[in-house]
Amino acid sequence: MARMPITPLEIRRQLFHISLGFVLVFLLSHGFVNAWILFWVLVMGIIVSWISAHIRLPVIGWFLDKFERKQTRPGKGAITYFIGVLLALQLFPHDIAYASILILAVGDGVSSLIGPFGHIQTKLSDKKLFEGTFAGGVAGGLAAMLFVAPFEAMLAAFIAMFFEAMEIRLNQQLLNDNVVVPLVAGTVIMLLRNCGITI
Numbered sequence: 001m002a003r004m005p006i007t008p009l010e011i012r013r014q015l016f017h018i019s020l021g022f023v024l025v026f027l028l029s030h031g032f033v034n035a036w037i038l039f040w041v042l043v044m045g046i047i048v049s050w051i052s053a054h055i056r057l058p059v060i061g062w063f064l065d066k067f068e069r070k071q072t073r074p075g076k077g078a079i080t081y082f083i084g085v086l087l088a089l090q091l092f093p094h095d096i097a098y099a100s101i102l103i104l105a106v107g108d109g110v111s112s113l114i115g116p117f118g119h120i121q122t123k124l125s126d127k128k129l130f131e132g133t134f135a136g137g138v139a140g141g142l143a144a145m146l147f148v149a150p151f152e153a154m155l156a157a158f159i160a161m162f163f164e165a166m167e168i169r170l171n172q173q174l175l176n177d178n179v180v181v182p183l184v185a186g187t188v189i190m191l192l193r194n195c196g197i198t199i
Contacts, residue, residue, distance in 0.1 A: 021105020099144035107140020
């Protein structure tokens with residue numbers, strides 16, 4: 001597979017992707033926001049996305065120009081990101097949810113930044129390179145260690161990055177990795193704890 005050069009747009013997107021995760025986890029863990037507030041942020045985001053698809057909004061338009069891929073629905077990445085965060089918050093205890101959010105933010109972000117420099121194609125997708133997936137697993141695991149044990153963090157991050165590298169479809173629709181990654185990461189940690197596996 002020919003390597004695609006990483007563009008300034010993608011660098012901006014992924015740095016924002018990583019930063020947003022840390023900001024959300026900080027705000028959530030210190031009680032500045034909760035799932036209910038994030039739900040309404042998501043609702044407003046969906047409304048703004050719909051409007052932006054029809055007319056250019058002053059500040060939102062500039063933001064989309066700087067951070068959104070042109071071929072996608074306006075704000076789609078941010079909307080699926082918040083959906084993934086909200087699902088993690090509702091399904092898992094706080095420490096696992098925060099770790100899962102950081103695996104999404106850091107693991108997925110680093111994977112996308114490092115992947116274009118890789119050479120080894122994975123067997124999971126013709127768009128993913130091993131170096132990006134591996135770097136995402138390491139970086140996501142290190143970030144998740146802020147809230148969960150090292151073994152839990154690393155195993156969850158690497159399995160989540162494995163699923164991120166796959167193209168998972170439901171009713172012929174490709175599942176967004178912003179939703180898949182935190183759900184997989186949180187589920188792995190929950191299974192480890194339910195099985196009494198602590199290392």
